[in-house]
Amino acid sequence: xxxxxxxxxxxxxxxxxxxxxxxxxxxxxxxxxxxxxxxxxxxxxxxxxxxxxxxxxxxxxxxxxxxxxxxxxxxxxxxxxxxxxxxxxxxxxxxxxxxxxxxxxxxxxxxxxxxxxxxxxxxxxxxxxxxxxxxxxxxxxxxxxxxxxxxxxxxxxxxxxxxxxxxxxxxxxxxxxxxxxxxxxxxxxxxxxxxxxxxxxxxxxxxxxxxxxxxxxxxxxxxxxxxxxxxxxxxxxxxxxxxxxxxxxxxxxxxxxxxxxxxxxxxxxxxxxxxxxxxxxxxxxxxxxxxxxxxxxxxxxxxxxxxxxxxxxxxxxxxxxxxxxxxxxxxxxxxxxxxxxxxxxxxxxxxxxxxxxxxxxxxxxxxxxxxxxxxxxxxxxxxxxxxxxxxxxxxxxxxxxxxxxxxxxxxxxxxxxxxxxxxx
Ligand code: S3P
Numbered sequence: 001x002x003x004x005x006x007x008x009x010x011x012x013x014x015x016x017x018x019x020x021x022x023x024x025x026x027x028x029x030x031x032x033x034x035x036x037x038x039x040x041x042x043x044x045x046x047x048x049x050x051x052x053x054x055x056x057x058x059x060x061x062x063x064x065x066x067x068x069x070x071x072x073x074x075x076x077x078x079x080x081x082x083x084x085x086x087x088x089x090x091x092x093x094x095x096x097x098x099x100x101x102x103x104x105x106x107x108x109x110x111x112x113x114x115x116x117x118x119x120x121x122x123x124x125x126x127x128x129x130x131x132x133x134x135x136x137x138x139x140x141x142x143x144x145x146x147x148x149x150x151x152x153x154x155x156x157x158x159x160x161x162x163x164x165x166x167x168x169x170x171x172x173x174x175x176x177x178x179x180x181x182x183x184x185x186x187x188x189x190x191x192x193x194x195x196x197x198x199x200x201x202x203x204x205x206x207x208x209x210x211x212x213x214x215x216x217x218x219x220x221x222x223x224x225x226x227x228x229x230x231x232x233x234x235x236x237x238x239x240x241x242x243x244x245x246x247x248x249x250x251x252x253x254x255x256x257x258x259x260x261x262x263x264x265x266x267x268x269x270x271x272x273x274x275x276x277x278x279x280x281x282x283x284x285x286x287x288x289x290x291x292x293x294x295x296x297x298x299x300x301x302x303x304x305x306x307x308x309x310x311x312x313x314x315x316x317x318x319x320x321x322x323x324x325x326x327x328x329x330x331x332x333x334x335x336x337x338x339x340x341x342x343x344x345x346x347x348x349x350x351x352x353x354x355x356x357x358x359x360x361x362x363x364x365x366x367x368x369x370x371x372x373x374x375x376x377x378x379x380x381x382x383x384x385x386x387x388x389x390x391x392x393x394x395x396x397x398x399x400x401x402x403x404x405x406x407x408x409x410x411x412x413x414x415x416x417x418x419x420x421x422x423x424x
Contacts, residue, residue, distance in 0.1 A: 001386075001390070001401065001402040001405025001406065001416065002399055002400070002401050002402075003389075003394060003401070003402065004393070004399055005393075005394060005397065005398075006240075006244055006394040006395075006419075006420075006423035007244075007246070007423070007424040008245065008246035008247045008293070008424050009237075009240055009241050009244050009247040009248075009249050009424070010249065010422065011249060011421070011422050012249070012250045012251075012252060013251055013252065013418055013422060014229055014251075014252045014253055015229040015234045015237065015254065015412075015418075016040075016043075016229065016230060016233055016411075016413070016414070017040040017227035017229065017230060018042065018193075018228055018231070018232075018255050018284075019044060019046060019047060019092070019232065019233075019411050020092060020191060020193050020230075021193050021197070021225070021227045021228065021284065022038070022041050022044075022047040022227050023046070023050045023090075023096065024096070024169075024193055024194060024197050025038045025070075026038070026041075026047065026050045026054060026068070026070055027050065027054070027096060027097070027100065027173075028197055028198060028201045028220060028223075029070030029201075029222065030054040030057075030061075030070055030073070030078070031072060031074070031075050031077075031078075031100070032070075032072035032074070032075075032201050032221055032222045032223070033072055033074045033219065033222065034072060034222030035222050036069070036070040036072060036222040036224075036225065037067055037068075037069055037222075037224050037225070038067060038068040038069075038070065038225045038226075039066065039067050039224075039225070039226045039227065040226055040227040040228070040229070040253075041067070041227055042230065043413060044409060044410055044411045044412060044413060045088055045089065045090075045409050045410045046088065046089060046090035046092065046410050046411060048088075049087050049088040049089075049090045049093050050087075050090065050093045050097075051063070053081075053085040053086070053087065053097055056082070057078040057080075057085075057108075058077075058079035059071065059072065059073060059078070070222075072220070072222055074219075075176060075177075075217065075218070075219070075220055078100075078104055078106075079106075080104075080108065081108055084110070084111050084145070085097065085109065085110045085111070086111060086112060087110060087111070087116060088112055088116070089112065089113050089115055089116060089339065089410050090410075091116065091119055091166060091338075091339070093112075094110060094116060094119075094144060095121070095123075095124050095166035095167065095170045096166065096170055096194075097110065098110065098121075098124050098128065098146060098148060098170055099169065099170035099171060099172070099173030099174040099175075100176075101148040101150060102128045102133035102134075102150065102151070102153060102174045102177070103150060103153050103174055103176065103177025103178070104150035104177075105150050107147065107148070107149045107150070108147075108148050109138070109147050110146045111144050111145035111146075112144055115340070115381065116143075117143050117144050117145070118143055119143060119144075119337055120142060120143065121137060121142055121143050121144055121146060122137075122142040123161075123162060123167050124166075124167055124170045124171075125137065125142070127156065127158045127160070127167070127184075128170070128174055130156050130158065131153040131154050131155070131156050131171075131174055131175075131178060131182070132151055132152065132153050132154045133148070133151055133153060134150075135147070135148045135149075152177075152179070153174055153175075153178040153179070154180070155175060155180030155181055155216065156171075156178075156182060156183075157183045157184075157185070158183070158184045158185070159185050160184055160186045160187070161187070162187070163187050163188040163189070163190045163307040163334075164190055164307075165192075165194065165307075167184075168186060168190060168212065169194040172184060172194055172195075172198070172205070172212060172214045173194075175216060176203065176214060176216060176217070176218065177216065180216065181214070181216070182213065182214050182216070183212060184211065185210055185211040186210045187210070188210065188304050188307050189209075189210050189259060189307070190259065190307040191257065191259045191260055191307070191308075192207065192212075192259045195207055195212055196257075196283065196284060198214065198220075200223050200283065201220040202220050203215070203218040203220060204218060228253060228254065228255035228284050229251070229252065229254040229255060229286070230254075230255065230412075231255050231256065231257075231261060231264075231312075232260075232311045232312060232384075233387075233411060233415075234254045234289065235263050235311075235312045235315045236315060236388065236390070236391050236412075236415070236419070237251055237418070237419075237422065238251070238263065238264075238267060238274070238291055239315050239318065239319050239388075239391050240391045240395070240419065240422075241292070241293060241422075242267065242273075242291060242292075242293055242296060242319065243293065243296070243319060243395045244293055244394065244395055244423075247291070247292065247293040248290070248293070249290075249291050250277075250288055250289070250290050250291075251289040251291065252288050254289050255284055255285070255286055256276065256285045256286060257284055257285055258285075258308070259307070259308055260308055260309075261308060262307075262309030262312070263309045263312040263316065264289075265305065266309060266312075267319075270297055270298070270299050270320075270323055271294065271296050273291070273293075273294050274289060274292075275289070276288070276290075277289075277290055295323075295324065296319060296323035296324070297324045297325045298320060298323055298325030298326045298328075298368055299327055300329075301313075301316060301327070301329045301330070302328070302329065302330035302331040302332070302363070303330075303331055306332050306334075310332070310334060310335070310338075311338075311384055313329060313335055313346075313363075314384050314385055315384075315387075315388045317346045317350065317357070317366055318346075318350065318388045318392045320366040320368050321353070321355040321357065321366050321368050321370070321372060322368060322369075322372065322392075323368040323369065324369045325367075325368055325369065326367050326368065327364075327365075327366045328364075328366075329363035329364045329365075330360070330362050330363040331363065332362055332363045333361065333362040335363075338382070338384075339381070339382040339383065339410075340381070340382035342382070343359050343360075343363065344359060345378070345380050345385050346364065346385065347359040349385070350366070350372075350392075352375035352377065353372040353373055353374070353375045353377075353396060353400070354370055354373050354375075355368075355370060355372055356368075356370055371397065372392065372395075372397070373397050373398045374393060374396055374398035375400060375401075376400075376401045377393075377400060377402045378403045378404070379402055379404040380404070381404045382407065383407045383408050383409075383412065386404065386405050386407050386408050387408055390402060390405070390408075390415070390416065390419060391419075394419065394423065
């Protein structure tokens with residue numbers, strides 16, 4: 001995939017639906033009684049993997065141009081899959097579905113691509129086993145493929161060592177099948193879409209600070225879910241709009257849940273001009289984002305803000321390389337276990353473009369403001385790396401090529417089309 005410099009970006013864009021929310025809508029709709037209608041569903045490869053897994057467990061899911069209809073079978077209505085559940089590249093599918101499968105009356109196996117087979121699953125195996133689940137890593141390496149033999153589960157209070165919404169959600173979903181109230185405490189609050197959406201389906205979920213509790217055996221009722229635009233996808237256009245001189249763009253209907261909006265706070269710290277319009281605070285909050293280009297300066301990103309922008313750090317690092325001064329990103333060791341080792345991959349690729357960047361154990365130090373040039377970028381088949389460097393390619397001098405650039409389909413089919421649509 002070859003990317004060329006853009007003069008300026010102008011116009012309006014609606015980014016695709018939120019990936020985290022789309023996954024959950026299919027999962028919870030499958031466990032509910034009745035038909036759940038999902039609009040603005042993200043048809044990225046990851047969310048299609050979730051649909052495919054639930055179809056294999058007997059859930060009838062219809063897909064039309066406008067919406068997804070999930071004909072749920074109730075909390076105890078899944079049937080044993082006849083084949084292995086293939087989650088493709090999706091960590092969210094793997095970890096959330098494991099919590100559900102732990103409480104079923106059947107045996108199932110989960111596998112995925114090479115990236116999934118190297119990502120850590122001990123973080124869900126440990127709490128699920130504490131609940132009495134029978135879950136093993138088949139190759140005994142703490143990774144997928146996983147085999148889960150459903151068992152009656154005991155409620156626990158889990159003190160999670162990581163601020164991970166996937167771990168939290170896995171335990172809460174297993175908690176639906178447990179014998180009492182299950183709770184999870186995280187070191188820092190991670191995205192709370194599971195809590196918000198489970199309540200909307202009729203489950204009883206209570207949050208207090210960084211602790212969330214779920215009551216077992218709820219009757220889940222079908223819901224209407226209108227998925228907001230994904231702020232993690234908007235991130236690429238926020239960055240492109242800020243970095244390309246003479247740009248002014250309006251990103252419509254973007255999810256601005258405070259557990260996800262760290263990028264906006266960091267951009268403002270860097271001196272960005274971002275205005276929120278048409279704010280809607282019912283359920284999952286949304287707004288239109290008006291982005292105007294301007295000079296950015298370095299900042300420090302670390303501590304409690306990290307979970308709220310974890311997927312945006314590759315983009316922040318690229319922005320920091322174009323900004324004046326030094327940016328320090330710390331407390332972000334989780335980046336090493338994403339679809340790729342994002343600390344290493346971002347560092348290597350930015351170096352190829354001429355940036356002054358150093359990888360640290362938990363982040364990066366970027367001395368910005370050097371002139372950056374096109375290069376051959378290796379995406380490592382990580383969608384967020386491909387999109388972050390595509391934006392870099394629209395700003396730097398000379399053509400930039402992305403190896404494996406089509407992996408953007410994981411979370412943003414049509415990404416390159418949208419990038420060029422706004423460009424001049
Ligand atoms: C997600 C949670 C985050 C995020 C991922 C989606 C979710 O992962 O990086 O892209 O939908 O719950 P962790 O929970 O592992 O931090």
